[in-house]
Amino acid sequence: MIIIIFFIVHWYVSLFFQSFFNHRYAAHGMFTMSKGWEKVFYILSWLTNGSSFLSPNTYGILHRMHHAFADKEKDPHSPKFSPNPFALMLKTRNIYSDIWHRRIPLEKRFTDGVPYWKFMDVFGESNGSRLFWVVAYTAFYIAFATAWWQFLFLPLTIVIGPFHGVVINWFAHKIGYSNFKVSDTSKNFLPVDVLMLGESYHNNHHKRPNNPNFGFRWFEMDPIYPFILLFNALGIIKLKKAGEATSVDFELSEVEVAQLKAEFANLQSARTSLQLRPETKFRQYLEAWDSFVKQDWQGDMNEYLRNLQVRKEIEEFLQTTNENLREKLKSFVEPLDQKFREKMVPWKKEMMEKLNFSMPSPHFWESNSIYQVG
Template sequence: MVIPIFFLAHWYSSVLMQTFFLHRYAAHQMFTMSKGWEKFFYTLTFITQGSSFLSPRAYGIMHRLHHAHADTEHDPHSPDFSKNLFDMMWKTRTYYNDIVNNRDQIPAKFKKNVPNWAFMEWLGDRWLVRLGWVAVYTLIYVVFSPSPWWFLLLPVHFLMGPVHGAIINWYAHRYGYTNFVVNDTAKNLLPFDFLMMGESYHNNHHKWGGRVNFGGFRWHELDPAYPLIRLLNKAGVIRVRWGRDEAYM
C-alpha cells in the first residue's frame, strides 16, 4: 500500500500547490499574503513538485499571457496552434525557459507583482536538485514496490508539474462541457473534479478569471481547493480579494 499512497500524496499535494500558489496567487492574485507566508508556500511548492518544480514567477507570467491571448498564435499553450499534445508541451517549455532565463520580450504589464524569491527560483531549477528528487522517488519505489509494474508510475512523478499542466491546457480545451460562452475553447473537463483540485472547471475560470471559487455554477461543481482557501482566509494566513472577475491582472 505504500506506493499507491505515495503516488496519490504526491499527485494531490503537487496539484494543490499548483492551483493554490502558482495559479490563484502568482498568476491571478486572487488573495494576498505576507512575504513570510509567501516564502513558506514557495518552499511547500518546491517540496511537493520536487523534480518538476515550476517557477511561480514564470508560471504567473505565462498564465497571464494564456488568458490575454487564449487560442491565438500568442497563446503559450494552445491546442489549436499545436500539432499534438507533445508539440504543445514543448512550446510551453520554450516559453517557460525563456521567462526563467530572462530571454523573453513579454510586456511589463504581465509581470506586475508576480512573486519572485530569487533563491528558491534558482534552487528549484538546478538540474542536480531535480536529479536528487528523481533519486528519492526511485529509491522509494525500489524499497517499497511490490511489483516491477509499479515502476511505470515513476515518469509521472518525475514530470508531475508538466503533466498537470498538460491535462488542463490540452484536454480542457478539447473535451468537456461549457457553462458560459467565451472567446476561446475552454471547457469544464470533469463534472466533479476529483482529479485536479478545481482546475478542471476551465470554462468557468476563463469566464470569471479572478473568481477564487472555480466551481459552484452547477450543483455538482465542487472546487476542492476552495474550502481550504476560505479556511486560510479565516485564519488570517491569506486575505481573499472577494468580488474580482477580471481575466488576469
C-alpha cells in the same frame, strides 16, 4: 500498495500547491499574503513538486499570457497550434524557459505583482535539485515497489507538475462542456472534478478568471475553495473583496437578499439555482457584464452578441424584482451600461454602416435605454 498510495497522495498534494500558489495566487492574485507566507508556500511548492518544481514567478507570467491570448497565435499553449499533447508540452517548456531567462520581452501587465524569490527560483530549477529528487523518488520506488508495473508510475512522479499542466492545457481546451460562451475553447473537463482539484472547471475559470471558486453550478465542487476560505479565516491569506477583484460595486442588505430570494422562489420558470442563490447569480452576471464593458475592445461581433445575452439575464432580474429593489439593482448596472453606450455601441453603429446594413432590430433592452447613442 505503498507505491500506489504514495502516487495518489503525491498527485493531489503537488497539484494543490500548483493550483493554490502558482495559479490562483501568483498568476491571478485572487488573494494576498505576507512575504513570509509567500516564502513558506514557495518552499512547500518545491517540497511537493520536487523534480518538476516550476518557478511560481515564471508560471505566473506564462499563465497570464495564456489568458490574455487564449487560443490566439501568441497563446503559449493552445491545442489549436500544437498537433498533440507532447508537442504542446515541448512548446510550453520552451516559452517557459524563455521567460525564466528573460529572453523575450514581457509586457508589464504580465510581470506586475507576480511573486519572485530569486534564491528558490534558481535553486528549485537547478540540476542539482532535480537530480536529488529523481534519485530520492527512484530509491523510494526500489524500496517499496512490490511489482514491476509499479515502476511505470516513476516517470510520472518525476514530471508531475508539467503533467498536471498538460491535462488542463490540452484536454480542458478540447473535451468537456461549457457553462459560458467565451471567445476561446476552454471547457469544463469533468462535471465532478475528482482528479484536478477544481482546475477542471476551466470554462468557468476563463469566464471569471479572478474568482477564487472555480465551481459555478451546484454539482461543480472546487475542493481548493474551502481551503482558501479556511486560510483566509486563519489570517494566512487575505481574499480580495469582490469589489477589488472586479471593481463591480454590488452590496445588498439581508432584507434585500431575502426579498430577492422570495421573488425568484415565486417565479415558476426560474431555474433552481436562481431560486437558491439569486444574489450570487446576479453578482456573477454583473461581474461578467463589468469585465465585458471594461475590456480593451477588439471589435469581436460574436463576443458582442454573447455578452448581450449576459445583459439579457440581468434584465430578467430587473424585470422580476419589485420596484424598490429594481431601482437598487439598476444603480449597479447603470454605470456599466453607460460604459457600454460609450464604447461598444458606436462601434456597432460604424460596423453596420460599413457593411451597409441598416440597424437590425435591436435587442429588447437595447431599444429602451441602452441603445440610444448619446
